[in-house]
Amino acid sequence: MKNQLDTITDKVLLVTGGSRGIGKALVQLLAQCGATVVFTYSSSDSQARDVEQSCQSQGLHVHAFKADIREKAAAESVVESIESLYGPLFGVINNAGITADKSAITLPQEDWENVLATNLNGAFFLTQAALQKMIHHREGKIIMMSSVSGLQASPGQANYSASKAALIGLTRTLSHEMARFNIQVNAIAPGFIDTEMVQSMDETAKKRIKSLVPARRMGTVEEVANCALFLLSSGADYITGHTLVVDGGMSV
Ligand SMILES: NC(=O)c1ccc[n+]([C@@H]2O[C@H](COP(=O)([O-])OP(=O)(O)OC[C@H]3O[C@@H](n4cnc5c(N)ncnc54)[C@H](OP(=O)(O)O)[C@@H]3O)[C@@H](O)[C@H]2O)c1
Numbered sequence: 001m002k003n004q005l006d007t008i009t010d011k012v013l014l015v016t017g018g019s020r021g022i023g024k025a026l027v028q029l030l031a032q033c034g035a036t037v038v039f040t041y042s043s044s045d046s047q048a049r050d051v052e053q054s055c056q057s058q059g060l061h062v063h064a065f066k067a068d069i070r071e072k073a074a075a076e077s078v079v080e081s082i083e084s085l086y087g088p089l090f091g092v093i094n095n096a097g098i099t100a101d102k103s104a105i106t107l108p109q110e111d112w113e114n115v116l117a118t119n120l121n122g123a124f125f126l127t128q129a130a131l132q133k134m135i136h137h138r139e140g141k142i143i144m145m146s147s148v149s150g151l152q153a154s155p156g157q158a159n160y161s162a163s164k165a166a167l168i169g170l171t172r173t174l175s176h177e178m179a180r181f182n183i184q185v186n187a188i189a190p191g192f193i194d195t196e197m198v199q200s201m202d203e204t205a206k207k208r209i210k211s212l213v214p215a216r217r218m219g220t221v222e223e224v225a226n227c228a229l230f231l232l233s234s235g236a237d238y239i240t241g242h243t244l245v246v247d248g249g250m251s252v
Contacts, residue, residue: 007234009034012086014078016040016069016126017096019048021195022145025221026093026228027051031060033229036086040078040096042068069096069122070114079129091141091232092130094123094167099197104158112159119163124170131178140183141232144171146243148191148251164189168243175241184240186231191247194218215248 013030017023018039028051031037037055041048041064048064055062065081067074082089097119100111127142134140149157150164167187174185192198192209198218201209210216227244230236245251 008091008229008232010036011090011232012036012038012082012088013091013093013232014038014040014082014089014126014130015093015095016122018064019044019051021197022190022193022221022224023093023095024051025225026095027062028055028060029222029225029229030232031055031062035090036061036063038063038065038078038082038086040065040067040069042066042096069126070117072121072125075122075125076129079126079133083133088137089130089133090137090139091143092126093143093145093228093232094126095145096122097145097147097163099157099160101156101160103156107158115159116163116166119160120166120170123167127170127174131174131183134183135178135181138182140178140181142171142174142178142183142185143228143231144168144185144187146171146187146189148189148245148247151189151243151245152251171243172241179240182237184231184237186236186239186241187243188224188227188231189243189245189247189251190219190224191245191250192218193224193246194220213248213250214252217248219246219248 013035015026018027019041027037027039052064067078069075144167146167147164149161154161171187
């Protein structure tokens with residue numbers, strides 16, 4: 001039986017927000033599997049350079065693009081550049097995301113708009129530009145990085161949970177629109193993953209989080225990256241419109 005996880009070898013992939021956390025793990029894993037990986041970031045120049053250089057020093061094909069995905073023109077330009085520099089774009093992982101947590105009652109308009117612009121608009125602009133290429137290639141994979149906050153109540157995260165729930169709706173609709181072009185669109189909904197986003201919480205909050213997880217620990221960035229690798233592989237060609245929950249059983 002053919003190993004269906006090796007089907008991303010030599011493919012061109014785009015990971016948004018690859019300078020740290022889950023995105024960085026995605027870049028490293030996918031490049032180690034033989035893909036050419038372009039990743040975006042918006043401001044963390046030195047972190048992005050470190051990821052790019054450490055991957056390139058291992059002989060991996062990794063390239064960092066500075067681009068603010070909230071801007072439609074920037075998202076379109078990333079896709080155009082990838083196709084002209086590296087070849088047909090096979091997969092996009094819409095991973096870039098931010099939080100600005102506050103009670104909904106006092107949530108400033110700026111924090112509402114910025115979280116929606118990054119987490120939802122950015123993913124849509126990039127996906128739309130990528131799909132316009134992929135429908136001609138007659139293959140492609142799109143992954144939206146949602147969150148369990150998009151599936152269940154998440155007090156203090158009205159903006160974030162709205163953006164992550166919207167990504168799931170977008171995933172489902174795109175999966176139907178794109179199925180006849182052999183393009184699969186899926187989402188991943190991580191629970192608590194051990195990244196800077198979570199490490200910045202105080203110890204009491206972290207303890208409370210672990211007590212909510214049946215597995216009694218946070219997930220690792222590698223555990224999320226492995227799910228993306230599966231969804232990008234030909235082994236997952238008959239899976240589309242799905243949201244893969246990676247939360248140690250928390251939301252069940
Ligand atoms: N960590 C968790 O527990 C958890 C749980 C569920 C879901 N998630 C989701 O998983 C994804 C990654 O989370 P993480 O914890 O790894 O996040 P992170 O460490 O904060 O990294 C976020 C990445 O997104 C980039 N980014 C932010 N705004 C951007 C913009 N406007 N344009 C381009 N890139 C931008 C950042 O680069 P710059 O700083 O340079 O902009 C960075 O590379 C997010 O979508 C998050 O919502 C995380």
